[in-house]
Amino acid sequence: MLTTLIIDDEAPSREELKALLAAEPDVEILGECANAFEGLAAIHRLRPDVVFLDIQMPRVSGLEMVGMIESSALPHIVFVTAYDEHALKAFEEHATDYLLKPIDPQRLAKTLNWLRAGAHPALKAYPGSTNALRQIPCIGRNRIFLLGLDAVEFVHTDIAGVQVVGVKQQGTTELTLKLLQERTPLVRCHRQYLVNIDQIAEIALLENGAAEILTHSGKCVPVSRRYLREMKDRLLIA
């Protein structure tokens, strides 16, 4: 049984793919998403085997989205696109699987066969997917937005998930701390915190060997003993 997720911003497009997949008895469609924000959440929540991913999507493209998926949760990705010269060229070079819209059922069958046989190319590195992130997709109160990295003060985890705290706004993101640490210049200062070095106003050293960062806008970020040394090295403080 293959569990799949369809991520595409165009309803007719999802509908068509759904209809094609419905003909396959061993394929289960776990859900469908209309953009990368929903898509990331669904991947992390549903852990599908396969994701059919449209490239052209609002704000965060399919290619950018792949770079935001935690590597441990990375499913098989089948890119779906109507026409994208540059992406197609890169796919060919990296033996990445892709489908062209309108989808040819025979070509889809081939992909499904690879998947069933375990011969589907695993997405290790699609150029661009491992590039540094420039912005973090967030869900705030009633709205979805992209927060530029410059505006991020710090990121931390709590029960609700990963919180991104910006100068003016904050929200929850589907991205994990680990991924953010890898793909952004944010620096780990605590088991649950990443901080933007450029936003640090001062560091107050505490008696127990830990410290506390004060950001430019006056917010407090804890620094644990374990990460203080690294922080100091990073800031060239002996």
Place this chain on the structure above:
Amino acid sequence: MFTGINHLALVGDLMQQMCVYLVVAYLLSKTPLFAPLMQVTVRLPDKLVCYFVFSGFCIMGTYLGFQIEGAIANTRAIGAVLGGLLGGPLVGLAVGLTGGLHRYSLGGFSASACAVSTITEGIIGGYVHFYLLRRHQAARLLSPMIAFGTTLVAELAQMSIILLMAKPSDQAARLVAQITLPMVLTNSFGAAMFMRLILDRRETREKYSIAFSAKALRIAERSVGVLMQGFNEQNCTRMATIIQEETGVGAVAITDCEKLLGFVGVGADHHLPGTPIASPHTFYAITHNEVVYADGAAVPYCCSVSKDCKLGSCLVIPLRGEENRVFGTIKLYEPTSKFFSSLNRTLGEGIARLLSNQVLAGKIEEQKRLLAQSEIKLLQAQINPHFLFNALNTLAAVIRRDPEAARHLVHYLSTFFRKSLKRVGNDATLKDEIEHVDAYLCIELARFADRLNVEITIADELLGLRLPAFSLQPIVENAIKYGISQMLEPGKITISAQLENKLLTVFVEDSAGLYQPRPDSDGLGMSLVDRRIKLRYGAAFGVDVTCQPECFTRVSICLPVEEELVPC
């Protein structure tokens, strides 16, 4: 009585002298040396020329004079006074000094008196110069009457100085009594004549240049744009007619590098447009990129077409285009019976330049037009594959669900393509443009389903207005591509138009507010539309974008309306 006759004889002698003097002046007036004297200048080199010329005349006046009672009756004063008048006080003083010292060196009982008086005369001339310039009456400096009056005063001053300074006084008195009348008369008259000479010289020159500029201007005015419409037989014949009428030469021909394109005037019966070039002079002008003048005497001219041709001289001037390459010639002819005027020879080269520039400008226009055309082609070709495949994909889904709706989609798609491909003309009505956009939007509506809303509000009376074809669709496509399709929530496209003060503005607004200037590739459609409108109507018109981030992007296409409103 005796003295009276003596006076008259002296007047005659001095007048004769002055004639020689004036002949020298006349001959000199033909040389470039005279040019600075024809206007009142402040330039040092001109002043120097002024000084040397009039000092020369001063000295010459002394030598041409003759001895009377140990003194010299002369026309020296003319040089000194005119030097001062034309060159100013300093030149006057310098000329006076030079002439005066020279006179002093010749000796005689009145030597020192004459020297002083010559200096005084120069200063008097200089003072008049200074005075008139102060009163902004520089033009009167060249007046013969002023020269006459000034010299008269100067001569009287000289007589007084001789009376006062020359010793013995009785001899001085006798001398003055004898020479006053002849010298005052001759010098004043001579100065006036000299001035007249300068004035004549100046007028001739001005007349020549006035005639020249008038002709040149009239040709330029009449020929505006003729050759810009193409360097062909029809336009060349029109051009040749204008040139022949204005210059009055016997005949005018215009050729390209191979054949005659236009011929007007004497000999038009056998110099037929369309025939190959036969004249060796023309070949020479083309191959050597040089002006060829065959005057029929030193350089023989003989019509290479017919023996009976009445044309006897010919001027061939190459027409030069880009990088100075010859692309043709213009030829001016005069019949054997007529002399080729130098005015027309000079004018000919100016005309050739005019023609060359016109042809060049025409070529640039042509290139602009071609560019605009190829840009339409580009816009047509821009029916981007992304749109096409997405449309087909949408269609595939809709066929499954609702065959009737799919049939409509196919219809819209074919309308869209037909309208995209068919338009070859430059213009379209607003109605055409809206229909094109409408077909496009119907497909996008199906594709984006509930994410896209469209509102088109355009008054019926505006639908007949014309605008460059393909102006609207690329803008709407941009609004979808960079606006609506990038929105996470449903968006809206609003298209409206207004006509104010003969200015048509079409607005395309999306509710995304995500516009970012894209200098490189993707905004191609929009910048092409902008460039085409600017090219056609001027830089004041074109495409303008206002964006309120996250709220709306409004693109306005603005252009002047040429024709009246026609109900459509």
